[in-house]
Amino acid sequence: MANIIRQAAVLAVRDRQICMVTSRNGRRWVIPKGRIEPNQSERDAAQAEAWEEAGIMGAVENEPLGSFVYLKNGNEHHVVVFPMRVAIEREKWPECHFRRREWVPVEEALKRITEPELRMLVQVQLGLVEAAAV
Secondary structure (H helix, E strand, C coil), rough: CCEEEEEEEEEECCCCEEEECCCCCCEEEEEEEEEECCCCCCCHHHHHHHHHCCCEEEECCCCCCCCEEEEEEEEEEEEEEEEEEEECCCCCCCCCCCCEEEEEHHHHHHHHHHHHHHHHHHHCCCCEEEEECC
């Protein structure tokens, strides 16, 4: 039986662009996300991942946009996604030596996102599809 790994992520949008970072191995583009540590709220985990993976800080909403599930290394990852209004963007951040950050136009971001459920969350958040269609 696969383990279930709980993760949190931020969807940072500004001027019709989405903040994306490379995966650890640099092969894929993802939104900042990571494991929720014991005694850490989902929202706090999302905020921490935004800083660690993308070097961005700001207001993370209290309520998530939704969630998605993906499989990796035989484990099921359950990711809750929070919207973030970015206030600060640093040139250096904890993982800047092995991740790249890009602000990508929405259309390009949707092409880069490989998880169908996350792609739909982004489309709903940006009003590209109606929530009832989900």
